Amino acid sequence: MNLTLWIPAIIFGFSISGIFFLVSLGLSIGFGLMRVVNLEQMLYYTVSAYMTYTMVRLTGMFWLGLLSGVVIAGIIGFAVETQLLRRVYGKPMLFTMVVTFSFFLIGIGAVQYIWGLAPKPVSSPIKTMIGIFGMEIPLYRLLIIATAGAVYVLIQLILQKTILGKAIRAGIESPENLEALGININRIFTITFIIASGCAGLGGALNAPLVMVGPYMGFDMLLYAFITVILGGLGSIKGTLISALIIGQVISVGGTLWSPLAFVAPFVVMFFVILIKPTGLYGVKGVV
């Protein structure tokens, strides 16, 4: 065992998992709660990354960029939920998927108009390396892992401890529950959606220094988000986390073993899980 190779690989894997978890959350929870596969989540991811880039260019402050990215993602999410998605709730799944995917395309087009086609680099805000078992690991990667972990804990706290969380859980179990409880569904949906798009935005901002910020970054990420939610099961937050952890390691460790595995292995893993369990690891049952 060559530790100098494997430990960084595993930590890189976890950081990838963190990003995947953040960006896939909206796809998964949107399905669980609103029965909508909202493919335009990756738009928030893209826009947030661009906001980060712009703020870094203007002010040089990465964290301000990250904050503005999350905020703008939340705002767009709010607008999309109230103006567009509300018109498609309850429509057939294929209809809503095409609508959200088209909106994603429109967003990409808009991004191209605003920022152009050329990919933009964002420099890493923390260049410190810290030593773990004698290996040099970028602190920024650890920070991503910590952030994603914190988001998961926070979401679990909201779900378990607050009234909003209870309503969301009841809604995921069965949408009729909410109506029976006399809760304003629209408000629950909107708040949930803002949180989810904020998370996607956070993922985009955090990922900006690790990849080139380009108009099609959302497309690339959409693929991984697909794999993550299919493997974990649409509608389950826990499933999303676990599958993000698996996929992250598969990419990083697999890629270390043999580089094409980084791309092919997640797909293979997903494919096998789907063969055995068509609703993914923790998928919501009984819905389309």
Next chain:
Amino acid sequence: MDARCVVKTVGVTKVFGDFVAVNSVDFEVNDREAVGIIGPNGAGKTTFLNLLSGLYMPEEGSVFFKGRDVTRVPPQKRIEMGMMRTFQLVHVFDNISVYDNLALSYYRKLEGRAFPPGSVFTRLFRKDIEKIVGDVLELFELDKRSTQIVSNLPLGSKKRMELAMAHIADPEVILLDEPFAGLGDIEIDEILGILTHYIHKKTIIIVEHKITKLTQIVDKLAVMCDGAIIACGGCEETLNDPEVRKSYWKVSEDEQVCL
């Protein structure tokens, strides 16, 4: 097992989460008998029918059809064996014509297989199919609507059509889930009129709320309450059964039940 017995369940139980929808039900229907299942909302009537037709698999117990254990047999196979059902909320093909709906049902009967590979090369507009479908459409007073798209039909016609789809497949056993739900008196009488054709020709199991209408055609009545069959027998005796009076009608011994 009694040779005349067509449908039989032994201790079937269906659980949804913590809720026991059907609780260890033993039930028997003889050949060419018409049986009604009544009971309050949430008594498990529809769930029981779903267990019979194979939409659900029971957690415990077995379902027998014509003496064969069909507990794990999927719906398509049960239909091939001669069992047909209708749904409480009409289940028909909304986007095709009335004719196509019936012809699809008949085609399966004709070919007798779950997926006829020849279906790519055949058409539903064929002399023999047209003849049979035409006859059935007339019987169900749907002949004027033959070419209409189903989604434009009123509920009464849709219900009749769903029944016609079951009829045309010529099953031995027909399961009807609330055939009168949502219909007016005239429409109910139309369906009753059709159902009387079947009496003592086919085995019928009807789940219904409207007891008055039901007692006109069934030989036997079963009462379900909280997932269990609490009484089963002739109409009169079942309705006057003390247990039924207590838990279903919520009346005491000496009060009269008004039908």
Next chain:
Amino acid sequence: MWKKTLDRLGPLLVVLLVTVLRYLFPNKISFFTEIAIYTIYVMGNNILYGYLGLVSFGQPFYLGIGGYATALFLAYVGHNPLVALLLGIGSGLVFGIVLGPSFIRLKSSYFALINAALCAIGVFIFERLLIDITRGNDGLWFRSNMSKLPLLDVRLPQSFFLFVVIVLFLVLMIYRHLDRSTLGTMFRGLQSNEEKLKFIGYDTFKIKWVGFTIASCFSTFAGSLYAINFGFVNPSLGENSRAVEVIVATLLGGSGTVYGPFFGAFAFLGIKDIVSRWITRWELVVGILTILVLFRFSKGIWGTIQQYLLGIQKRVSGSNDIRSPKGSRSAGAGS
């Protein structure tokens, strides 16, 4: 009347329209060739979307498979374009049969997503994994390897256009037959109410499997034709980002109809041709177009034409009905 005549002559009319237009606009030959090919591609998607009620964000994958099956054969193995085309169809058959069982038992949301993922992996395979034989992004060129066919030399644009038009005619005939066959009715039934189809005794799994396989054959066949048309293939044929284009073309023409794909392909490629002169950012237009069609024009072009023709027919037959008001009233009373 109208409808019957149109129905009988439909494939011929479509083919005539394309041919006449091609000679009216002689410098647009490649555009009309592409319309014919794209129609076949849209037909494949229409079987999924319009008949089976499944949306796939991975249709370009099947296009790519067909294209590469043809290209690899012509580049390395043989010279006969017809054999290469048959191989293209065959590749769709194989992929449909192999992938079908695991894909179609997925729920519609998973089905859409897994196809998109498949599409991405396809591009990766063409572009990098098999770079030694596909030449990656440089593209695989094979035009010089193609032999001349006895009657038509498909290497020349003019005769390839005629070839494609003949192929389109045959495919339309097959498609129309499929639409009217018992299987076509089963597809519609499946889309409308899968559970009911099960409960009148059909094995919906097998019906879907067959539908999926037929759909992938259409798509791979279109991919093969594309390959021969260009004389080369590169991974962009199977590109993920274009997955929604075929869906918008399907919707635009009228999903679930026989001639919808043709009108969809025509309208979509026409819009693309015009718009791309002014705008290079194509995604924006496709997105807006899709949303507009979905919300405002859900019947599509052919659906709207059909409705219009039906209206005329009703008005004509309505005046006939005056003679027998009793009949129509009793039909109404039956409800």
